[in-house]
Amino acid sequence: MPAAAATPVMADLRLVLPEVILALVATALLAGGFVGVGKNRARLLAGMALGGLVVAFLALWPGYRELTGAEGNNMMGLFSQMLVADRFGLFFRATFIAVAAMVVMYSTRYVEQHNLPAAEFYSLVLFAAVGMMLMAGSIELITIYIGLELTSISSYILAGLMRNDPKSNEAAIKYFLTGSIASAVFLFGISLLYGLTGTTNLVAMWMVDPSATAVTGPAWNVLMAVASVFILGGLGFKVAAVPFHMWAPDTYEGAPTPVTGFFSVGPKGAAFAALLRIFPLGIVLLSTRWIGIMTVVAVITMTLGNLSALLQTNVKRMLAYSSIAQAGYILVGFAAAAGGGAGGVMFYVVAYAFINLGVFAVILHLSTHGQGETVESFNGLAQRSPAIAAAMVVFLLGLIGVPFTSGFFAKFYIFGAAVNAGLAWLAVVMAVNSAVSVGYYYVIVRNMYLVQPPEGSGKLAVTPGLAVTITVATLMTLALGLASQPVIGWISSSAGM
Amino acid sequence: MSVQMGFFIALAAITLWSGYMVVAARLITHAAFYMALSFVSVAGIFILLNAEFLAAAQVLIYAGAVATIIIFAIMLSNVREIRSDADCPPGIIQRLSLNLRSERLGILPVVVGVIFGLAMAYVYLKAGWTTNAQPAFTNTTASIGQELFTTYAVPFEVASLLLLVAMVGAIILTIKEGK
Numbered sequence: 001m002p003a004a005a006a007t008p009v010m011a012d013l014r015l016v017l018p019e020v021i022l023a024l025v026a027t028a029l030l031a032g033g034f035v036g037v038g039k040n041r042a043r044l045l046a047g048m049a050l051g052g053l054v055v056a057f058l059a060l061w062p063g064y065r066e067l068t069g070a071e072g073n074n075m076m077g078l079f080s081q082m083l084v085a086d087r088f089g090l091f092f093r094a095t096f097i098a099v100a101a102m103v104v105m106y107s108t109r110y111v112e113q114h115n116l117p118a119a120e121f122y123s124l125v126l127f128a129a130v131g132m133m134l135m136a137g138s139i140e141l142i143t144i145y146i147g148l149e150l151t152s153i154s155s156y157i158l159a160g161l162m163r164n165d166p167k168s169n170e171a172a173i174k175y176f177l178t179g180s181i182a183s184a185v186f187l188f189g190i191s192l193l194y195g196l197t198g199t200t201n202l203v204a205m206w207m208v209d210p211s212a213t214a215v216t217g218p219a220w221n222v223l224m225a226v227a228s229v230f231i232l233g234g235l236g237f238k239v240a241a242v243p244f245h246m247w248a249p250d251t252y253e254g255a256p257t258p259v260t261g262f263f264s265v266g267p268k269g270a271a272f273a274a275l276l277r278i279f280p281l282g283i284v285l286l287s288t289r290w291i292g293i294m295t296v297v298a299v300i301t302m303t304l305g306n307l308s309a310l311l312q313t314n315v316k317r318m319l320a321y322s323s324i325a326q327a328g329y330i331l332v333g334f335a336a337a338a339g340g341g342a343g344g345v346m347f348y349v350v351a352y353a354f355i356n357l358g359v360f361a362v363i364l365h366l367s368t369h370g371q372g373e374t375v376e377s378f379n380g381l382a383q384r385s386p387a388i389a390a391a392m393v394v395f396l397l398g399l400i401g402v403p404f405t406s407g408f409f410a411k412f413y414i415f416g417a418a419v420n421a422g423l424a425w426l427a428v429v430m431a432v433n434s435a436v437s438v439g440y441y442y443v444i445v446r447n448m449y450l451v452q453p454p455e456g457s458g459k460l461a462v463t464p465g466l467a468v469t470i471t472v473a474t475l476m477t478l479a480l481g482l483a484s485q486p487v488i489g490w491i492s493s494s495a496g497m
Numbered sequence: 498m499s500v501q502m503g504f505f506i507a508l509a510a511i512t513l514w515s516g517y518m519v520v521a522a523r524l525i526t527h528a529a530f531y532m533a534l535s536f537v538s539v540a541g542i543f544i545l546l547n548a549e550f551l552a553a554a555q556v557l558i559y560a561g562a563v564a565t566i567i568i569f570a571i572m573l574s575n576v577r578e579i580r581s582d583a584d585c586p587p588g589i590i591q592r593l594s595l596n597l598r599s600e601r602l603g604i605l606p607v608v609v610g611v612i613f614g615l616a617m618a619y620v621y622l623k624a625g626w627t628t629n630a631q632p633a634f635t636n637t638t639a640s641i642g643q644e645l646f647t648t649y650a651v652p653f654e655v656a657s658l659l660l661l662v663a664m665v666g667a668i669i670l671t672i673k674e675g676k
Binding site: 023027079080083117120123124127130134140142146147149150154156160161163172219222223226 | 617620623647648649650651652655656658659661662663665666669670
């Protein structure tokens, strides 16, 4: 499946319009820091960022037309194959634009309250989104690496934006130091792959004949194994898979809350997209050994994440471990690649994105009223904000994987893939883990419904941005659970990649 | 042993030694200078590989710009010593035993480093890369420039966004408040 021949620059540009628009808006936002004053400025900038994201989303249309048109192009190489337009990429790029839009919407009040630099905040979210889209929209390791760095560096800065809070500083420093080492490890893996195959293009790599390269025989396998371990290590750090998860709890706790929500779905989803590109395509020869590694990593990631989450009282820390556990479930999809796990990973990433952003929007709702740090701050939320408490229940059910939510279909999809791939025991481990996770998710539900609110607390007012985010997240969680057919259809047409 | 091999061994030894000294130096400025030295000796290895453009870039960017900026940053901060004199006992035996126990210079990092080095050496030897004939000395600068602005134009342009983000980050994280 070599990509189509190169097309003129303008035609290519049409298909990466969303990235171009977002980069331009992000740059303009930096200048926007000088416009207006006080609250108005922050709101103006948020509106600008949101507008840019909406336009970027609409600008996905030419690519959609091209891929679904009569000619039925599968994969179009753009700009000398540095980027590609395909169904897989379009799926993730649309998801990442939606994620960034929700992050911008739910952050507005927090940015005002905590006096964060609004222009830089929204600009960095957009730049990170561009990096994520480049990672998903490329089959070229160099572009994937640059996208990864654009996302990572924006993330390091976002984590440390609360400069007077030592925890935020700690979050940024830890994320930065460990993250740059992970990037270097990833790059080293790429250099080994390049040395072996003589190309950084994943499709070209896929077509390399091992017997015709400088390294042959068993040595090829050894070096490929080493290279894939390095790449898995580098990207495993970004998705916080055990044993590369050490940074996650501290960073998630210390970073500004909207940023934590963004980390848990954005850069993580992009790293999963990159893994999906690299492993099935580039390292196809190693798939048997890779399944073993992925299985082990998946099992320890979900088990350790769930068991540690049980012990937490800080909500952000608990969600950090919960997000490690969810990454473990997604990794099962990689181990079960032979049974169609790739599609499961795609569905899981988008389902989890909306659910987790919803959870963080609820935490932000509490934080606008000076709460939201501990599980006790959920006490009596059902009386203080009934609608939001109900939405939170939907999200938590989604995280557990209860039917009629997107979380159920996501788990079901990966579960089925594991059984198909002959890894039924892995599916059982996953089910047991989901049962364990009920333990800590239930604490929040109990506190919301069965515990009386603190004395003298009335109804909590909700800001428009949060209301919209929570509504969208709830609707998407239910829609993907009840009517997932169009999404699954799109995924199965693109999982061939 | 050819002259090239001799140069390579010397440069590799300098790189490794100065790399160790970056973490082992007591004064942070010394660590910065050792890092510059390791950058320069890596540039020497690039020259041995006939990659003269990379060597020049390595010297200009790493040994020149990066090392200088690090030294500037040290001058602007209050940190001088990684370890104070008080931590350093006078006798050579005592100092050695302290070094062995310290996390930064002691046995553990050396052991980890040696294990990693041996593992990679084993992999490389087992792989038995064919020793390609030395490529003829050509003007790599022109072809690198051509590739950067044609094939690799997209990553090259995105790198500019990356630099912009890094610059914004440096400013926003260090600017003095209450202007």
